[in-house]
Amino acid sequence: MMRSMFSGVSGLKNHQFRMDVIGNNIANVNTIGYKRARVSFQDMLCQTLSGASAPQGGKGGTNGRQIGLGMTINSIDVMHTQGSSETTGKVTDMMVDGDGFFIVSDGINDYYTRAGNFDFDSTGNLVNPAGLIVSGWMADSSGAVDITGPIGGIQIPKGQYIQPQPTTEAVFVGNLDADTAAADSWPASITVYDSLGRSWTMNVEFTKSAAAHTWDISLTNAPAWAALPAATVTFNPDGTLNAVSASPLSITGTPTDGTNDADPITIDLDLSEVTQYASDSNTELNSQDGYSSGVLNGYSIDPLGIITGRFSNGVTQQMAQVALASFNNPSGLTKSGENLYFSSNNSGQAQVGTAGSGGRGDISPGNIEMSNVDLSQEFTDMIVTQRGFQANSRIITVSDEMLQELVNLKR
Known part of the structure; x- marks a missing residue:
């Protein structure tokens, strides 16, 4: 039998494998996250008729003579490129x-x-x-x-x-008008949450005192259980905060609705961002923790x-x-x-x-x-594969005709 016939068989078989991979790529053109595969070929071992010779005796060297025995699959690679x-x-x-x-x-x-x-x-x-x-x-x-x-x-x-979280801190920001008359006040509302998730709304009130750059702080509209110690906040002549007399300044108490008591709470009031300039008062609650239960x-x-x-x-x-x-x-x-x-x-x-x-x-x-399959690439590969398969089939056909000629020599 002729070597070319077996080379053609290997070409047919492996081009069919390549076609199988191309067909699978096309079948998965709309498969989510699919990565296309690619087949590469390599030649098989060769039969050496004569080896190479080195130059000697004034004659040049000769190359070896080898006849290939077909081809096989080198790799089937998965192309992990980004899909659309x-x-x-x-x-x-x-x-x-x-x-x-x-x-x-x-x-x-x-x-x-x-x-x-x-x-x-x-x-x-x-x-x-x-x-x-x-x-x-x-x-x-x-x-x-x-x-x-x-x-x-x-x-x-x-x-x-x-789960509900009780309020532990409240941060105030804004300005207290330096030109406010003594005994005038500015309220800043705060909503307090207890350990049972109940909310209580009250005002932290800033009242201008007779002393320069000084404001008294009190708690108004508050439930009976809430207490805030008497305190004052003083500012520097440039309007920045100087000091708060009670440090930390905290609202304390055991929230109760007359029937159910919650855990005692302590809410620290942060006034570090409050100023006193000659502009309208706008001090308000900036942030606080604590919240009721939720779904x-x-x-x-x-x-x-x-x-x-x-x-x-x-x-x-x-x-x-x-x-x-x-x-x-x-x-x-x-x-x-x-x-x-x-x-x-x-x-x-x-x-x-x-x-x-x-x-x-x-x-x-x-x-x-989406799949990273490129149909134009796959159809092009399909044509190349088809032609490769077709050419290898011709190898077998021609080799068969040559064998037929050998058989006919007997006639």
């Missing part, structure tokens, strides 16, 4: 803009995916369409996320409550993958953060179907961290990554 973005507007849809993979788990094994079409299930787990739970870090009761700890499933049940009724996701909950009491608090994994060789990942990969001996270990760090891309919420 498709805007969905769905909060739980996410796209990695750059390097990195989402991590999903079945409770035993971790898988990696670029397909970020996630949703919450009936128990609040953030899952992919196959029911695998998205991994990340859950926040503690104060909203702090510890990204140094191990990752786990993200679970955010809608309708969950946030989770919405959430948002930022480019770092932080999921922030919005509660019915107006409080926003971090709930969780989505983790991303990167690999030294993402092309070495092994496909397991359903848009999933798992690590292999040549992909390297997963380097888990947050979006936007360690070379990992940002997370784009409300978007999903």
